[in-house]
Amino acid sequence: MLIEATALRKFFSLSGGRQVHAVDEVSLGIAEHEVVGLVGESGSGKTTFGKTLIGLHDKSGGEVRYRGELLPARYGAADFRKQASEIQMIFQDPYGSLNPRMTIFEIIAEGLAIREGRSLAALRDKVVYWLERVGLHADHLSRYPHEFSGGQRQRVGIARALIVEPKLLICDEPISALDVSVQAQVVQLLGELQASMGLSMLFIAHDLSMVRYVSNRMAVMYLGSLIELGPAEDLYFRPLHPYTQLLIASNPEPDPEHERQRQDQLISGEIPSPVDLKAHCRFAGRCPKAEARCFEERPALREVLPGRLVACHLL
Amino acid sequence: MSKQSFQLSAADFAPAPPATHAERIVRPSLSYWQDAWLRLKKNRRALSSLYLVIALLLFTLLGPWFWTQDYTLQDLDMISQGPSWGSAALVVEDPGAWEGVRGDALPLPQGQELGATTQLTVEGAATTQYVRLYWNAVPGAQHYLIYRNDHAPDSGQDLGLPLGETLRPEELSFADRLQLRPQTYWYTVIASDGLTEAASGTTLAVTTERAITTTQARERGLEATVGASVQLPAHPFGTDYLGRDVLARIMEGARVSLFIGIVAPLLFIAIGIVYGGICGYFGGTLDIVLMRIADFVIALPFLLFMILFRIGFGIGPGESGIFPMLLALVLLSWPSSARLVRGQILQIRGEAYVQAARMLGARSLYLIFRHLVPNVMGPILVTLTFAIPMAIFTEAFLSFIGMGVSPPTPSWGAMSNEGIRTMLSSPHELLFPAFFISLTVLAFNLLGDGLRDALDSRLRSRE
Amino acid sequence: MMTHDYALQVDNLAVEFDTYGGVVQAVRDVSFKLRKGKTLAIVGESGCGKSVTVQSLMGLIPMPPGRITRGSARLGNDELIGIAPAALNAIRGKRIGMIFQDPMSALNPTMTIGRQIAETLVVHRGLSASAARAEVIELLRLTQISQPEKRLDQYPFEFSGGMLQRAMIALSIACKPEVLIADEPTTALDVTIQAQILLLLQELQSSHGLSIILITHDLGVVARMAHDVAVMYAGQVVESGLVDDIFYRSAHPYTLGLRAAMPSNDPRKRQLQIIPGSPPDLFAPPPGCGFADRCAQAMRVCRDTPPPAYGHTHQARCWLQDPLAPASPVTSLMVNNKAD
Incomplete structure (x- = not known):
């Protein structure tokens, strides 16, 4: 494994001593050249997991190893500097992820300018190369982020992260704020870059349908817990956990005939708040198949079929 | 529409060459500040207030180059004059001592009452320097009473200002030098026998001409020949109670007002940026402690500290204290801007682009100066624009109540204070400084409003 | 069909916005009809003018800088364009209900x-x-x-x-409105919640006889909800028709492209086909077809002449529908049945 989290925990403290169990003992590794899709609804802790993994949040428990080396629980500026050439990230919000006062050139060149301390002018050729590699054009260099569409901005964010040629790229919901047609562009671009650069990727998203096109493996999170993990196609077409099944079934299919024949499978209610969780199955409250034991004991993630890990008592 | 297709040929339906550049951006490129400037330009109210602010600054800084009158020069002949565009004046001799006109005291014939004065005459030219009157003796008069009025007296009771009385019966003349203006006066001289006044007097209308003495002419570098006509300086805003030019004093006073108004906010916002920046960037316990200190400072009463600083600096009542005023403003006003900056930094620190820069290995100083500070400059500029009128008004208020700048140094507040005493007789002394205070405060406030709208990033989008 | 079969009928609507350096033609000649008790989905990418279209009907665009330069919109028999703001206000909320992507900002x-x-x-x-x-x-x-x-x-x-x-x-x-306009009602929601809300809208439609305009960029939502579809691109309706026409007999390359770019539960669909490039900026719309620069089937005529609308109930603005055009992947509409 290139990077491996073991029983990673991230709790946020609230007033009154209560705690938000944002990430609760999640173990997940990413091998070299592998793309892992991490899927969950809002409040599932998927973004917190990604940020805790690479040091943007302090860890509350557990450990993360990168190439076998233990990463610090709390990051300082020096730690980020050390890992800058190895791990990079692209962000969800294409509006907030680019400094509105900087030109596209300054934004993309930032990583090299920080690392090598070279003047910006010397970096121009390389920036143009990356700009064109993400499908933009050299005459965009002097423009400002607000002049671009969401998809174009997201591509600028990709160029900024990849210009330092990292080995691992964390994609934090890079497509959630985009139109479906633009999502496909970004997914395809990331897929191409991953293949040509031999990147490892953690691709965080809130639904599985798009992620399956880029992922080798997929992981599903619910309320801070990892509930299912397996090869992408296998997991998508044969989901085992009741939540994964409902999540996939909820997604509308662009096929009117199929939709007209749909048997409505709705999950009632919404994802509960992850404050002071008790030790039971996180999904028990909404699960149509829940039994008494689901409310008593938290199921462990275990291999139920070769390569398929599920946290459910019923399997 | 079907007609169109008839005009087309098969060649039109041949495949088109591949598109060159499907990501073209056709709109003109605008940076944040260019965009804000365009928005500001569209806001007519803000733009005119910007011009007004520039005009006020030019007025203050360049005004004295063009308006060269000395703001300290007192001209007791020109006290509390209304606005005027200058006037010609006659040069006359220094008044010196006038020996006057003497006659014989005439005894009062038996059974007669005191009669009216006769032959009331002006000696020489009547000027604003002096009006010299003499008259014929009235039989039985022990002395004479001299009155002056602004209009023709319509009865014996309406003689106007009693100017004085002669002391001896032989004295048959009087020199009036009391605040003469170029206008027509009605002088009345009434004889008195020491106990009763004559039932009637003689009234003479005298029109005075503006004049200055040779000495005064020499002092002002004018031609000092008696009988010459010279041009006196204009006073477009009139003169104050010491005959000083109000325009020159407004210009000079603006320096104090704008100095305090601009330097104090610059200083306390600079402190606020550093202090708030440290709190927002480092956070944690340091933030909590520093912000409690700021809360404490906010709770301190400004006026009390102003008084304490004056005492501390050994400045007594009636003395000027620009520095303690600056100090009090700076030391007690920074917490609000520190709070603002802290809030902004806290917000921006969580933005994805700051996290991206951290991931790229950016050091604290780089983050602060490359990402945080440029993004808080907008709100800071707006705060600064609103802080300026506040400081100007505070200065004016303090000087007005005598806690700031004191005479002879002019400041708009101090001038208002001086002007309020003569508010009824010569309102221009209050109105001009008050007008300038209001205009400046209004202009900066409108500009701040416009800037806030122009810099509001929520309004910026592609569509 | 007669006029009274339509809850809302929009004809030749055009909306412009003044910006620095010029005018953005956000909506260029848009027409659509909303059948009573049915759902019309308006589909398109951000910036295609789908939200501006309905906002302008409701008097919700700021004027200036915006203005409606042309067109009419009839709610039943009442014209909405050009009436006094107070009258429009009375209609909005009472006869037309609206829900938005971000309910927090509307409450x-x-x-x-x-x-x-x-x-x-x-x-x-x-x-x-x-x-x-x-x-x-x-x-x-x-x-x-x-x-x-x-x-x-x-x-x-x-x-x-x-x-x-x-x-x-x-x-x-x-207020029991005749028409409900839903502007990206589920875009900000998770898929499980989206499914709940969409089902609720369907139930309300059948119980209240609501006519719904659903604005979305997600063809999956369209497939689930719509009876009629209008596909918008670069400020124009490029294809419109019954939902099955749009999905199974796509007559415009853009609709085909959108469908190919959608993820699917179909295991056979192993690759996403993308539409390269970005939509044109309506600050300076291209002289011909707005989609020509991104279209694999683009012909010479597409670059400099805007295509007319072909077809009758199923319409497409595409030169590929012209009798002179070569064979292409899009479904050919009956060319002798041209719109007038």
Whole structure:
């Protein structure tokens, strides 16, 4: 494994001593050249997991190893500097992820300018190369982020992260704020870059349908817990956990005939708040198949079929 | 529409060459500040207030180059004059001592009452320097009473200002030098026998001409020949109670007002940026402690500290204290801007682009100066624009109540204070400084409003 | 069909915005018809003018810088374009309900949900305060908000995203409108919640006979909800027709491209086909077809002449529908049945 989290925990403290169990003992590794899709609804802790993994949040428990080396629980500026050439990230919000006062050139060149301390002018050729590699054009260099569409901005964010040629790229919901047609562009671009650069990727998203096109493996999170993990196609077409099944079934299919024949499978209610969780199955409250034991004991993630890990008592 | 297709040929339906550049951006490129400037330009109210602010600054800084009158020069002949565009004046001799006109005291014939004065005459030219009157003796008069009025007296009771009385019966003349203006006066001289006044007097209308003495002419570098006509300086805003030019004093006073108004906010916002920046960037316990200190400072009463600083600096009542005023403003006003900056930094620190820069290995100083500070400059500029009128008004208020700048140094507040005493007789002394205070405060406030709208990033989008 | 079969009929609408350096032609000659009791989906990417179209009907675009330069919109028999703002205000909320992508910004954060809905009932339907309260509870129950008696007195921040959207729907149908405009109602929601909200809208449509305009960029939502579809691109409707026409007989390359770019549950669809490039900036729309620069089938005529609308009930603005055009992947409409 290139990077491996073991029983990673991230709790946020609230007033009154209560705690938000944002990430609760999640173990997940990413091998070299592998793309892992991490899927969950809002409040599932998927973004917190990604940020805790690479040091943007302090860890509350557990450990993360990168190439076998233990990463610090709390990051300082020096730690980020050390890992800058190895791990990079692209962000969800294409509006907030680019400094509105900087030109596209300054934004993309930032990583090299920080690392090598070279003047910006010397970096121009390389920036143009990356700009064109993400499908933009050299005459965009002097423009400002607000002049671009969401998809174009997201591509600028990709160029900024990849210009330092990292080995691992964390994609934090890079497509959630985009139109479906633009999502496909970004997914395809990331897929191409991953293949040509031999990147490892953690691709965080809130639904599985798009992620399956880029992922080798997929992981599903619910309320801070990892509930299912397996090869992408296998997991998508044969989901085992009741939540994964409902999540996939909820997604509308662009096929009117199929939709007209749909048997409505709705999950009632919404994802509960992850404050002071008790030790039971996180999904028990909404699960149509829940039994008494689901409310008593938290199921462990275990291999139920070769390569398929599920946290459910019923399997 | 079907007609169109008839005009087309098969060649039109041949495949088109591949598109060159499907990501073209056709709109003109605008940076944040260019965009804000365009928005500001569209806001007519803000733009005119910007011009007004520039005009006020030019007025203050360049005004004295063009308006060269000395703001300290007192001209007791020109006290509390209304606005005027200058006037010609006659040069006359220094008044010196006038020996006057003497006659014989005439005894009062038996059974007669005191009669009216006769032959009331002006000696020489009547000027604003002096009006010299003499008259014929009235039989039985022990002395004479001299009155002056602004209009023709319509009865014996309406003689106007009693100017004085002669002391001896032989004295048959009087020199009036009391605040003469170029206008027509009605002088009345009434004889008195020491106990009763004559039932009637003689009234003479005298029109005075503006004049200055040779000495005064020499002092002002004018031609000092008696009988010459010279041009006196204009006073477009009139003169104050010491005959000083109000325009020159407004210009000079603006320096104090704008100095305090601009330097104090610059200083306390600079402190606020550093202090708030440290709190927002480092956070944690340091933030909590520093912000409690700021809360404490906010709770301190400004006026009390102003008084304490004056005492501390050994400045007594009636003395000027620009520095303690600056100090009090700076030391007690920074917490609000520190709070603002802290809030902004806290917000921006969580933005994805700051996290991206951290991931790229950016050091604290780089983050602060490359990402945080440029993004808080907008709100800071707006705060600064609103802080300026506040400081100007505070200065004016303090000087007005005598806690700031004191005479002879002019400041708009101090001038208002001086002007309020003569508010009824010569309102221009209050109105001009008050007008300038209001205009400046209004202009900066409108500009701040416009800037806030122009810099509001929520309004910026592609569509 | 006769006019009275349509709840809303929009003809040749054009909307412009003044910006620095020029004019953005956000909506260029848009026409569509909303059948009574049916759902019309307006599909397109951000910036294609789909939201501006409905906002301009409702008088919700700021003027200036915006202005409606042309067109008409009839709600039943009443014209909406060019009437006084007060008259439009009376129609909005009463005869047309609206729900938005972000319900939080459409609700007043300092008022309880119950009061906001009750206020509409009192103003538009003249109900008394106590009658309004009973009606609000009924509406919240209708939109499947649990414990409506308790929820009534809560503030928007106490609601989750899905609940807030339900409350917004309750507010928008409070005055029994003829038309409900839903502008990306589920874009900000998770898929499981999206499924709940879409089902709720379908149920309300069948129980209340609502005519719905659904604005979305997601063809999956369209397939689930729509009876009729208008595909918008670069400020124009490029294809319109029944939902099956659009999905199974796509007559415009853009619709084909959108469909190919959608992820699918179909295991055979192993690759996403993307539409390269970005839509043109309507600050300077291209002289010909707006899609020509991104279209694999682009012909010479596409670059410099805007295509007419071909077809009748199923229409497409594409030169590939012309009898002179070569064979292409798009479904050919009956060319002798041209629109006039």
